[in-house]
Amino acid sequence: RVLRAFRPEGTRVRAGSVEVGGPGFVVMAGPCAVEGVEQVDRTAAAVAQAGAHVLRGGVFKPRTSPYAFQGMGEPGLQLLADTGRRHGLPIISEVMETAQIPFMAESADILQVGARNMQNFSLLRALGKIRRPVLLKRGLSATVQEWLLAAEYILEGGNEQVLLCERGIRTFETEMRNTLDLAAVAWAKQRTHLPVIVDPSHATGQVELILPMSLAAAAAGADGLLIEVHAKPEQALCDGAQALTPERFQTLMQRLPAVLDAV
Numbered sequence: 382r383v384l385r386a387f388r389p390e391g392t393r394v395r396a397g398s399v400e401v402g403g404p405g406f407v408v409m410a411g412p413c414a415v416e417g418v419e420q421v422d423r424t425a426a427a428v429a430q431a432g433a434h435v436l437r438g439g440v441f442k443p444r445t446s447p448y449a450f451q452g453m454g455e456p457g458l459q460l461l462a463d464t465g466r467r468h469g470l471p472i473i474s475e476v477m478e479t480a481q482i483p484f485m486a487e488s489a490d491i492l493q494v495g496a497r498n499m500q501n502f503s504l505l506r507a508l509g510k511i512r513r514p515v516l517l518k519r520g521l522s523a524t525v526q527e528w529l530l531a532a533e534y535i536l537e538g539g540n541e542q543v544l545l546c547e548r549g550i551r552t553f554e555t556e557m558r559n560t561l562d563l564a565a566v567a568w569a570k571q572r573t574h575l576p577v578i579v580d581p582s583h584a585t586g587q588v589e590l591i592l593p594m595s596l597a598a599a600a601a602g603a604d605g606l607l608i609e610v611h612a613k614p615e616q617a618l619c620d621g622a623q624a625l626t627p628e629r630f631q632t633l634m635q636r637l638p639a640v641l642d643a644v
């Protein structure tokens with residue numbers, strides 16, 4: 382069902398007034414984690430002003446250590462939803478388990494499945510039963526076929542509003558957080574009818590690499606970006622080293638049109 386032959390014209394995914402997979406390039410931006418009222422509001426104001434289309438923010442964080450900040454949970458989701466509404470931005474947030482789906486689907490415009498849950502098949506099947514868009518991240522070491530088959534679980538349940546997200550994979554390279562697989566982006570665009578989003582933040586882990594990789598993603602045919610931005614990256618509770626300042630994010634937004642016009 383994910384194959385291009387099922388819908389040669391391509392799928393358009395709708396979140397509020399935003400359409401992904403159409404002519405427009407969609408930028409989703411915001412903090413890694415929702416941390417508090419002021420942090421979310423300042424960051425949302427900055428990304429909205431720079432021209433982002435969707436506000437991101439995790440409230441359930443899949444952290445490597447159980448002692449690291451795990452997210453604000455459901456109150457954080459309400460905060461993100463209120464902030465998005467105030468700034469006119471639909472929101473995307475990660476769902477980590479099936480029990481979270483009812484209230485996540487109620488308040489979030491797009492539900493994100495994180496890399497670590499790409500093959501959580503019971504979660505994927507449950508997401509196939511809802512009528513909210515799902516952004517499916519590629520697993521840490523998933524082949525492109527495994528990625529598509531994971532998406533297939535969601536479509537098979539009846540939910541065809543699925544976005545594929547390339548966020549870098551684990552290779553022998555250790556200098557960068559992950560290795561951004563841009564060939565997988567062009568490949569997924571050819572093989573499937575689903576929109577493809579690139580997350581240069583988790584793919585590189587380094588603030589200086591996010592601008593060039595965002596431009597490269599646009600050139601490779603991605604339908605949009607998912608980028609971590611923080612009003613004060615040095616104070617971030619999660620992923621501060623890869624969070625763009627509002628100024629850097631604005632520069633990125635200003636430089637995207639030239640690449641998009643060229644391809």
Ligand code: PEP
Nearest residue numbers: 439495496497518548583
């Ligand atoms: C995130 O987007 O904050 C996240 C945890 O990403 P990933 O699942 O790609 O590691």
Ligand code: MN
Nearest residue numbers: 413609619620
């Ligand atoms: Mn993060």
